[in-house]
Amino acid sequence: MGRLKVRLILAFLSLILLPIGVTGSLLQLQSSELEEKERSYRDSMNELESTIKRELTQTSVSDLELNALVNQYAAEINIKDAEGETVFTSYKDPEAAPHNEAIVDSSTLFHVQAEDGRILFVELSSQLPFTDTILRSILISVGSGLIALILLIIGWTWYISRTILSPLKEIYAATEEVKEGNLDYPIQYRRKDEIGKFIRGFNTMRTHLKQSQEKEEQFKEDRKQLIANISHDLRTPLSSIKGYVEGLQDGVAQTDEMQEKYFRVIRQKTDQLDHLIEDLFQFSKLDLRQLPLDQQFVDSRVFFQSLLDDAVEDGKSKNVCIDVPRQIPSVTLSLDPVRITQVMNNLTENAVRYGADSIVISTRIDHDESNFTISVKDNGEGMEKEELTKIFSRFYRAEKSRSRESGGTGLGLAIVKSIIEQHGGSLWADSELNYGSTITFTLPFLKKELV
Structure with a gap:
């Protein structure tokens, strides 16, 4: 009852x-x-x-x-x-x-x-x-009986008014506020009765509505930002390609060396366009929660050793030193190799984009939390503390002009965050301006398979 x-x-x-x-x-x-x-x-x-x-x-x-x-x-x-x-x-x-x-x-x-x-x-x-x-x-x-009856009527009227009628008035007032669009109107009621359950349900509904409204507003803002970014980011390389093609058509590049330079620039701009389009494609899947995962059981030492060896060789071609100081621990991970490779490539490319010429990638295992932890530390420009909470947001760029010149969309770290969270891990960053940044992420491992 x-x-x-x-x-x-x-x-x-x-x-x-x-x-x-x-x-x-x-x-x-x-x-x-x-x-x-x-x-x-x-x-x-x-x-x-x-x-x-x-x-x-x-x-x-x-x-x-x-x-x-x-x-x-x-x-x-x-x-x-x-x-x-x-x-x-x-x-x-x-x-x-x-x-x-x-x-x-x-x-x-x-x-x-x-x-x-x-x-x-x-x-x-x-x-x-x-x-x-x-x-x-x-x-x-x-x-005396009549006096007792009158006192009881007064007492119960006050009590019921305080515990039933007043909360109902507050519910009505809150409903009117919500109808008018004010979702910051919580109802305070601590009793655990039927009205308390109803009010807790109302507050939960109000919170969900507020979150949905905030998500919708963020979605609209993201769309506006997306349109603005596409307008600028696609126009810049297309303008360059158009200019160099017209130069070739007009015979500006008369020597083989000049033509080779023009073709090289055109190739770079098309690669930049391809990178932008791929980020937008990944963003559309991320926005629709359709970023697919094909998880497999892999040995962390075998997988990351091969992945980081490729990263070291790729870094040499870009005059970037990538160092893995310790042997990689061996545990069994359930992951999507393509997506985790995308994460590592994104983190190293992001470090290079912001001025790093030395990257240290360290790995460890946290036995208590059953996590395999990877840290990517660079000696790039770094960032201020207030930026650390924003860098995983969609379209955020620590330095917009530089990012656009190098082809960044501001989606890379947001995609990385989504991939890691879909794997059941977590992601965070530490940085100091002019002293580089460290981005760390975790992947859960099967504890019974610990070597």
Whole structure:
């Protein structure tokens, strides 16, 4: 049963049972007090009867001071002899009787042999002043029950308003805010009842909507940036190719050496165009989450040794020293060889693009986290600390003019990040301006296969 339902049932039962309980308890208490009071009064009357019998057997009627007893016990005494003649009639002091109070009469008749031998008949009338007391007790009990009911109604109204109606008002207000496009409107409610579950669901929905909105805005921004980059990045090499082709057509390059230079530049620009188009193609797959992986089980030492040997030879052709200082650890990795090769090529090319002529590639294994870790450290230009959080974003360029001249689209590191994350690894960067950068990524390995 839900907590909200329990609270409502408790409220309903308490509104019925508690006032009844208060009224019944007070009636029971008042009844006990009335019984005790009546018992005490009866005892007083018995004591008065005993006193009268004792006085009549020991003292003549003419010497009795019965009026004092009458006033003391609030009773009336009539004494007659055997012939029916009145011997004594009491006089009751009006000041001694209860005022403004209904009474119940109780009479007792008994006979006594007087001191002079006569048989006297005594009628003792007592007054029980309890009717008003009973009515007052009933009124107090019922009134107390009504007060308890009113207090309960006020208390439960405040509680339900605070725990149910107020959250519902907040939900309505938040719904209006969300409808108007304001997604920064969380609802604070800590109870774990049905309303709490609903509010947590609402906050989750609001968060997802906000994330979707942010992704959509980022998507639109990426598209705008993509169009701007394509406009500039494709126009530059195409303009160069067009210029050199026109030069060849116009006979500007008259010698074999000049023609060879023109053809070499055209080839470089077409390679640059090919690189740009490939990055855009990879980006489109990345954007659609269709970047395919063909994972295989490989030995890290065998795979990376072959990969880095090729990288070392390629670096020599570019006058870049690529060093692998230690032997590569041997563990079993599940990876896509083509994609990881793309990652390594991208990282080394990126280092060269930003001025590196020396690259150190180190590898290690983290036993506790079951990770194979690769670090690519260069002596290039480096970057400032605030740029480190941006370099894996799409279209970001640490130095835009230089990147465009060298053919960068700002997509390379974003593609690298996506590939590593699809392999279940992580990627981060460390850098210092003018002292180079280090980019590190991890790949999980099968722990049982550790050598």
